[in-house]
Amino acid sequence: MSALSQKHLLGIKYIQKSDIELILQTASRFKEVLQRPIKKVPSLRDITIANLFFEDSTRTRISFELAEKRLSADTINFSASNSSVKKGETLLDTVRNILAMKVDMVVMRHSSSGAPVFLSQHIPASIVNAGDGTNEHPTQALLDAYSMTEKFGTLKGLRVLIVGDITHSRVAGSNIPLLQKMGAEVTVCGPPTLIPKHLPELGVRVETNLKKALQWCDVANVLRIQLERMDIKFVPTLREYSLFYGINRELLDSLNKQITIMHPGPINRGVELNSDVADSGQSLILQQVENGVAVRMAVMYLLAGRE
Numbered sequence: 001m002s003a004l005s006q007k008h009l010l011g012i013k014y015i016q017k018s019d020i021e022l023i024l025q026t027a028s029r030f031k032e033v034l035q036r037p038i039k040k041v042p043s044l045r046d047i048t049i050a051n052l053f054f055e056d057s058t059r060t061r062i063s064f065e066l067a068e069k070r071l072s073a074d075t076i077n078f079s080a081s082n083s084s085v086k087k088g089e090t091l092l093d094t095v096r097n098i099l100a101m102k103v104d105m106v107v108m109r110h111s112s113s114g115a116p117v118f119l120s121q122h123i124p125a126s127i128v129n130a131g132d133g134t135n136e137h138p139t140q141a142l143l144d145a146y147s148m149t150e151k152f153g154t155l156k157g158l159r160v161l162i163v164g165d166i167t168h169s170r171v172a173g174s175n176i177p178l179l180q181k182m183g184a185e186v187t188v189c190g191p192p193t194l195i196p197k198h199l200p201e202l203g204v205r206v207e208t209n210l211k212k213a214l215q216w217c218d219v220a221n222v223l224r225i226q227l228e229r230m231d232i233k234f235v236p237t238l239r240e241y242s243l244f245y246g247i248n249r250e251l252l253d254s255l256n257k258q259i260t261i262m263h264p265g266p267i268n269r270g271v272e273l274n275s276d277v278a279d280s281g282q283s284l285i286l287q288q289v290e291n292g293v294a295v296r297m298a299v300m301y302l303l304a305g306r307e
């Protein structure tokens with residue numbers, strides 16, 4: 001198989017296990033390219049990609065831009081903060097105007113869940129969801145999967161813990177279906193107010209005791225509290241959250257095993273993760289960022305359908 005089953009990457013829930021496998025295999029080839037002295041291939045020459053960021057980003061935006069440059073695509077970058085969105089232009093008008101300039105693919109981050117799906121129903125270009133509200137962040141889940149596969153060889157049977165603000169996390173929203181499709185076991189841990197009630201029905205274990213949860217897992221993917229998405233208080237204070245759900249060196253050393261720590265970034269150091277863990281040999285955080293470029297190259301290459 002050498003083609004994705006979908007024209008867009010809107011979310012992990014819309015793609016099949018075979019799509020995930022194809023993306024991860026293709027990413028391995030691009031990772032090899034990225035180790036060469038000349039890190040550029042002509043794969044997407046003459047393809048124009050618009051990076052539309054309606055919400056802030058550091059890692060994802062730079063990673064997509066770099067992946068596009070490595071593939072020799074032509075790129076245009078749009079940030080809502082300095083655009084005519086500020087003058088009241090709608091999402092659809094903004095995108096239709098950009099597409100009128102002959103754009104082939106759109107990478108979009110938006111604060112509204114479902115914005116990429118909405119757009120896919122109205123425009124002909126392929127869309128890559130770079131994170132929509134509290135819904136999905138599919139390329140983050142793919143790069144997380146790539147990083148875990150690189151470390152453990154397979155996702156099948158791997159025990160993955162996702163810790164933190166599960167309710168507001170699009171990273172959890174994509175990681176959970178991906179891990180389940182690939183045969184990993186998934187547990188979530190966090191304050192009960194930040195864990196969606198329906199997760200056990202989806203086969204996800206819930207554990208509110210962090211030490212027990214860490215004792216169980218091979219990998220802990222640690223998420224930040226998304227204060228910007230909360231209109232009410234879900235935890236009394238960040239200090240209290242950190243006391244019960246923060247991961248520090250003392251806690252990891254008290255386990256009778258060595259686990260791997262991941263985090264999608266940005267980290268709130270001293271809240272969900274202490275520096276003595278984030279910057280340690282147990283952490284895959286910077287490998288995740290590195291792998292993100294190869295994974296995004298794979299996604300855009302496969303969506304462009306180039307031989």
Ligand code: CP
Binds near residue numbers: 131
């Ligand atoms: N992981 C992630 O999506 O980070 P950014 O918000 O910086 O893109």
